[in-house]
Amino acid sequence: MLKSVGILLVAAVILFIEVPPLLEKKYKKELIVFSILLAFGVGLGIAYSFGKSIPNPIDLLTFIFKPLHDAITR
């Protein structure tokens, strides 16, 4: 619980630093990409802090390349 509060605090600090200059310059696209990435990061962080398993890109790569490796080394 404490960890996720910490993550939200960090996210709040990041929002506080980044968003005002973006609004001032009217960078709409930047704001959208930034928000999506931040939401993704916060989501992952909270899931991790509760001990949930997080999709691991290595598993995906293993799934793709393992048959190739087996075929070559056999």
Place this chain on the structure above:
Amino acid sequence: MLPTVKINSYQFLVLVILFTIGTSILVIPSALAANAKQDAWIAAILGMGIGLLIVWLFTKIGLWFPNLTYIQVNETLFGKWIGNIFSFLFIFMTFLYTAILLYYSGSFLTIHVMPNTPMAATNILLAIILVMAVRLGLETVARSAEIFIVIFFILFFILVVFIAPEVEFKNIQPVLETDINKIFQSSLPLIVLSAMNAISLLMIFPAFINRPRSAKKYFLIGNIIGGLIITIITTLCILVLGSDMTAFQKFPGYELAKKINIGNFVTRIEAMMAALWIICLYFKMVIYFYAAVIGLAQMFQLKDYRPLTYPLGMIVVILSLVIFPNILEQSVYDATIDIYFALTVCLLLPLLMVVVYAIRKKQLKKNSDHA
């Protein structure tokens, strides 16, 4: 569009050297010695030679369009949709490697230096300076690299001189006992780590350098210097620790520093030597992260890349904590899957680019004349 800073050729050389040495100095000796035994030093030289060829290919690709980064070249050559898919693969790779290097540094520090600290703490600390460096821009990174390369070479010189009395030549005999196929096989991880991953430098190489044509030779020279340093470290590991011990260790370079003993007075200076690896690791990580952030910004055609750094830094930290459940899985990944992945993104795609460029050369020339 994005950053307009330019670094000079010497700064680029320094970055290439640090990138080439990167993680290789810490883990490559054991990977080389695993199959090639006492001939690991031959494997290192072989890997260096083949790596040089690949880097030469990268410089060729870079100089087709001296004002564009790799992402933009992708888009010019393959068009918007296919180009973006390839760019996404590239960004995915650099981002994943950032997380893997963060894991490397975290596991190195928690195993050898601070055993009671949770890995999250070291990773967050390193990620903060990582994000800081990328936010400050390429010029700041290049200038700090200029300072750190001096420290690096001093420490490296101390290491080589101090370890020299421990050398035993019977450790590399008999020479060339191993099958040449095995030597080639074991040099593959070195080629992947030092040369193929240098494709990330294509985000810097033509576009952000003030004289790209003269920088081409610095790309190659930097690769040679880095390769030589890895060869020296590997040879020393074999000479001092012996091939079995080198292959057995997770971080043989660190074990090497532990062996230093000058008259029972200068001993156990490995913590100082750890600075060597951290410097290299850090700059390699910065280049990966920089490539990922700039790449993402260019893919979405953003006007500023800085807003992306904090969220991506946050994701990198979490990824580095979950990416490998234990060290065993990491070494299995490094020895098998990583090689295929790197071959796909760093060799197959550039070769495809060469083919497409050869076909579309005239049309592209015409377009640029009109533009």
